[in-house]
Amino acid sequence: MTITLYSLCGTDAARPFSPHCWKVVMALHHKGLVFEERPLAFTAIPTVENGASKTVPVLRDGQELVSDSFRIAQYLEEAYPDAPSLFGGPGGEAAARLVEGYAQHVVHGAITRIALIDIHDMLDPIDQAYFRKSREERLGKSLEEIAAGRDAAIAALPAALQPLRHMLSFQPFVGGEKPLFGDYILFGALQWLRITTGSLHLPEDDPVSRWFVRCLDLHKGVARAVA
Template structure:
């Protein structure tokens, strides 16, 4: 039975952009699993699978329905144990939780300050209204106030990525010699930035840029094909 991944898009279904969904896309390719991706608009997400989740990613695999990117990765690890490991053992799961925390509490905040207006402009009008209202309530500032700080946010991004840069000074991937789910967590964040703004806003010789290019080349360049 075909695996179905529900992901997030704007007006153009060919440009799914959610960082959490990209983690799962890369994890599915890592496992060598065939799947169908169904990108959805923000306001459509709560209507699929009988309202199973208000957010994506959501994965349907036969009778199994799983939401949350980390839970999906753990499911794939257990259900497809004979395929390449996403974590390399229990220690890798624990380490990936640390990477997840760093990504969500540091990197995502930096990217939000850069990409907010770009994301809004990618959406259909009904989703633009939802996105503006929900994000202004969540962040406590107007879009216009946040847009005024965009240049400063771009300038601050390299410092926010220093922990990743430090890790990459020892090996080519967060997972070591080859990528693991920890790589896909951080890759998803920068892929989100790339698709929504057209750039990751780093010099090409930055170690993070070189790592990001290596990730874009994985699995026949599936992530690079979305721009």
């Protein structure tokens, strides 16, 4: 039975950009599962699966419907135990929660201040209106006010990634010698930055940049194909 992943795109459906959806794309490939990705615009999300979720990713696997990227990873681990593990055991799952918190509370904030206007410009007019209203309410500033600090946000990005850089001084992936879901959490964030702005805004010789390239090469380069 076909697995369907609902993800997020702008005007160009060939450029899905959500960090949370990229976590799941990489997790599905990690498990070796065949799936169909259906990118949706922001305002189209509530129209699928009888309005089951206002956000993506949403995964349909037969009778199972799962939302939230971490819950989807847990579901895949339980439903497909014979495929390569996403967590490497309960300890890895617990550690991935820490990585998720770091990504969402530190890395995503840094990227938002860089990419906000770029994301807005990728959207159709109806989605631009939704995006502007929702983000300005959430952040307490206009998109233009946030964009005025873009250069400072780019300059601050390396410091926000120092915990990842520290880990990579000991091992090639967050998961150790091979990637696990913790890698995909942070990869999703930087893939979001890369697709929306066209750059990582990091030096090529930065350990984070080198790790990101290793992730782009995973699973036959599926993530590299989207730019």
